Amino acid sequence: MAEPVDPWPGEFRTVGGRRMHVRTGGRRDRPRIVYLHGLNGASTNWTDLMGALAEEYRGEAPDLPGFGKSPPPADGDYGLDAGVAAAADLIRAGDHPVHLVGNSLGGSIAVRLAAERPELVRTLTLISPALPDLRPRPVPYQMLGALVPVVGPAAYARIARRPAEVRVQDTLDATYYDPASAPAQRVLEALEAEREREGQPHAVGSVLESLRGLVAEYLRRGPRSLWRQAAEVDRPVLLVYAAADRFIDPRMARRAARTFRRNRLVLLPRTGHVAMMERPELVARELRGFLAGDGARRPGGA
Template sequence: MSSTELPSVLATSAAPKVGSVRVAPGERLRTVGLPGVTLTIRSRPPAREGLPPALYVHGLGGSSQNWSALMPLLDGLVDSEAVDLPGFGDSPPPDDGDYSVTGHARSVIRYLDSSGRGPVHLIGNSLGGAISTRVAAVRPDLVRTLTLVSPALPELAVQRSAVPTALLALPGVARAFTRFTKDWSAEQRVRGVMALCYGDPALVTPEGFRNAVEEMERRLALPYFWDAMARSARGIVNAYTLGGQHGLWRQAERVLAPTLLIYGGRDQLVSFRIAQRAARAFRDSRLLALPDAGHVAMMEYPDTVATAVRELLAETGQLPDIGTTTSAGS
């Protein structure tokens, strides 16, 4: 089981701050109170009125910042919003402490129902890919298209490099790891995350690295950081063991929305070999394989991912009438 992670510490562009959370130029944050959960939403002003809505869902340990490189490239195509899942980014923990895939999916559904933005182009990475798969399966009315970047779908053969993240699901491991790494600097932690998540960590600029360290320091100071990580990791492991109609592969087969699958050849957390199985499971799928990408293709190769999303919209007849203006390439 290749449970996945990516702290939002890998944002790669300089930006002013709102409070203690980094916000890229053109972005804005707002807080949305819902029954049992409070969510922070990162958005960009749409290029014009009437663009179809999109919602981006990050992975384990990540945040809406993970989408800051991709969102501006889709400005002319969609009205972009990215969610901080409960307990991550700038969203506080859920009231009921439910960090399961179903619990996170319920938060996404509550937001979409309350905002009236659905159906959306739903885009998820890692844990966010599993969450988005479940949302698309149980609420097809909320999803126009589905784009999954290295989705955390169950694997029988575990990649050795994914084992430490999966171990966070075990009781007491997060606490022990916290003690073991108490003397690690934020710089050391960030380098470790980048080495694990990027196909080529050199893609991160020095400025991006400094921003990442700053964000890591902020996140480590949160009293619930490791609890949210451990409980969400446990949620992935539990989702992997579910069978029947609630199994993620069975739910993938139920997805009606046109689906774009993106896998990296150097992904150390979600095996590249599972890509073909995923392409067969989703009934209306197309597969983009990026041999040099790691676990976060939308951060490593945002232009390529944006072009693929544009092609998905064009192929499915959902490309807005944009004339000669588009940021995703033409």
Template sequence: MPQGPARSAPAADPPTRPARLSATPLPHAGTLPPPWPGEQVPVRGGAVFVRRTPWAGPVDGGAAGAPRERALYVHGLGGASTNWTDLAALLAVRVDGWSLDLPGFGRSRPPARSSYSVRGHVRAVVDVLERVAAEPGEAAGRPVHLLGNSLGGLVSLAVAARRPDLVATLTLVSPAMPVRRVPRALSRTLLLLLLPGVPALAERRLSGVTPEQQVRGMVQACFGDPRRVPRERLEQALEEARERAGQPWATRALTRSMRGLITSYLRVGPGSAWRLARSLRPPTLVVWGDRDRLVDPALAPRLAAAVPGARLLVLPGVGHVAMLEAAEPVARAVLALAEDAAGERAAGDPARTP
């Protein structure tokens, strides 16, 4: 039989680049630090609560000439600025850290127009980034290291794509990237949230969940091994859940932000998340736990391959919140990214200078 024209094999994704881990000495993991203090910071349409983790310098005390940069941390859906307490304490050997509560979460009131779209969260993060970069001090006017988890990872990706001038490096911890298929257990519920009236019904049902049930469900869903969660952190999470239960907007912020996230998945063209990922310019680190139950770990190498020059760190036995469950290896990968980016900037590499 005559043969038809040969078909070319589909192009393979470029090989992923494994993350380097910094050898910089880190503080000893003794007592767990309490949540860092914070204040309300004005943004377009209102204000958000931002915590501050001060630079501590090298653990050996040789502060003279040591790098002092800045970082901003962005939490995920249903989370808060306190999700970054442990990682921020480790990274304080190099950076001053700021961690915000997205509008409607933590201690941040809802946005003025009650819009919880991804774009709305992006605007809030850009406003805080601009403020952090403009703070007086040694690193004033320089780009900021941006780190985001889950919804905060998707928001941070969009911020870095649209405002690369503000971002020194980008770290994405299990970012909520769009997928063609969602788990069967979630797909019907997620699609229902797009229907008129359904979010209000979801709010009523969520309002009946006790703080204890919320924390128990969060630990089971977000951690690869729930037994790793220190008792102090469980008690703090329960205290936060009780505080949040007294906020009349809490369940609305959760359901409407989930709806905004799903709506963003339907976006196509230049504004889609995967298109934005391919356009990223800042040095990027992708971090994932291989026991992530909320965002498929199979997306990790795909995202790392899509982002030009990205590094990939996959942590065995870890779940959705690697910065909480495996703070030290995440800190070492972030520090290595910052060290190498600083070296490239010093060498005048135009491809890596925002």
């Protein structure tokens, strides 16, 4: 495995009336990739994947409002549509259409954006996307406990007050197939970020409200349900699922491959929920091959 690179430099930008922190990497004269992180994630989730593709693509990874270094949304709206609006405004502020990559909640945002604003998206890559699945799984159902009125938020706040070292290890245990494989540099960076987040008054609320918004999307019916919108996406799609994912059931890969019109499906063994962090070189190889022909594949390809 290559030595970890340092986190890419970031800057604050005002787009669509909101202030967001955005990290950029790669050559400015190359095609643009925009990366969207998952629930309670940050732009640094993409450091290694951006590094692996830096010679061929210009990467931009925002901290979505209320996460990483970005301030919370002024209206307190953490719903999926608010995330779509933030991502769309960022994309419109530069060269577009872009290659759009999303993980988990970022994958949900990317699907709706590609379905409703296709002029902004050239290709779509979904890494363990959070698409509706109501079958019980231990980790997601434990998270849902935080939404129980009064008791849930209080319990989550207590969890958030545990030492940063404990919180980081719990996150690695939940999102990696092999937590010990995380480079020491990345663990130290995660510790620093956790300690910084401790002082942010919106730290707990941003997670709970985003989770509440995601649950609402899982229960949504009608033309704007995420699976209905997935079927409407007419851009090439790379689907990356992980066999050891504790959040997204890898069996959903089959449904995704049947739903997206033009897709390539990859199922990674011995990999957890954040494949771009645990297996960046492998994900980069798949993404590089996919983008080489702008994702050109026959419909339903796998």
